[in-house]
Amino acid sequence: MEIYVLSLLLLGVLVLTETWAGSHSLKYFYAAMSQPGLAKPRFISVTYVDDQQVLSFDSDRESQSTEPRTPWIKQEIPDYWERETQISREATQRYRMCLQKVSSYYNHSEGGVHTYQRLSGCEVFSNGSFSRGFVQYAYDGQDYLALDTETLRWIAGNTGALNNKLKWEADQSVAKYWKGYMQEECVYWLHRYLENGKQTLLKTDPPYVQVTRHTSSDGKVTLRCRAQDFYPAEISLTWLRDGEEQLQETELIETRPAGDGTFQKWAAVGMLSGNEQKYTCRVQHEGLPERLFLKWEPQSSSVGLSAGVITALLLLLAAVIVGVVIWRKNTSDENRGSYITTESSDSAQGSDVSLTAKA
């Protein structure tokens, strides 16, 4: 306990000197799931710092241990892993019981397909100071209870949660515990993770954006603005028509993980053929020095690429011809001839590479 308080004091000093671009969050996801034929509900927990998964635990795994999900967390000391594993194992028991109890509030029989989830965590401003905390529960995918951190009241998602709400509000220590936890312990861990993982956590990958055009069988045209390879997940894609935002007309998919730690998203807008040039896609992302504005280009990048390849091939052909001519001129001196040929094809390869890179 003393060590912990000391760390917080040290941290106070750290906060004053350090700034992290943008706000940051630490999130814990818990889920207990029951299923017919399963003796005990399965329990899973995952921990995220910003949009990066850091830890995971699964009661189905043989190890029954909390495991690293990102390279930098592996540097944590053995005590850390013991503590995390202990927390996860206890949570497994507790959330199995909670699931049973909450199911009974809904008059659901034991052993059906049911889930009980919790999301908790905190956010800090870019200067490192606490910005907000949250704890919310869900049963069968519906809001169950959420803490209003201002009033310390629990907000019930539906009547099934009322019983539990009254219970937790009769004893203010539950809400007070959470409030203290969010502002201190959660912020302590978030700072520690941001410090240890700063090389990947604080790195931004700007989106690679492309506008593609699609025609449906009835002749309607869709322009799709696709962003990929970006981190963090927060991004804004907006279609503008003659400078005006087309929010109603835009189909936007939820930002999705690519699986390699980066994210993808697209926004599509429909129009009559011939109007394509009136539309601009506006992209905002932390990794971009300024907003991007993109239009559909009839000479799409694939055409550009093949033009580049053709040019490269022509250059290569020219180089070969020159080489052959030079070689012929120098048949009397074989060594010199082959030397010049090699040099020519080298330079042709050089232009090939640079053209491909540009395209």
Ligand SMILES: *[C@@H]1O[C@H](CO)[C@@H](O)[C@H](O)[C@H]1NC(C)=O
């Ligand atoms: C569960 O059953 C009891 C008794 O039949 C009833 O009073 C209660 O409203 C039911 N709860 C829900 C959430 O349907």
Ligand SMILES: *[C@@H]1O[C@H](CO)[C@@H](O)[C@H](O)[C@H]1NC(C)=O
């Ligand atoms: C940190 O930033 C927030 C929001 O920008 C501000 O309200 C707060 O006072 C700042 N805290 C410190 C210690 O500078």
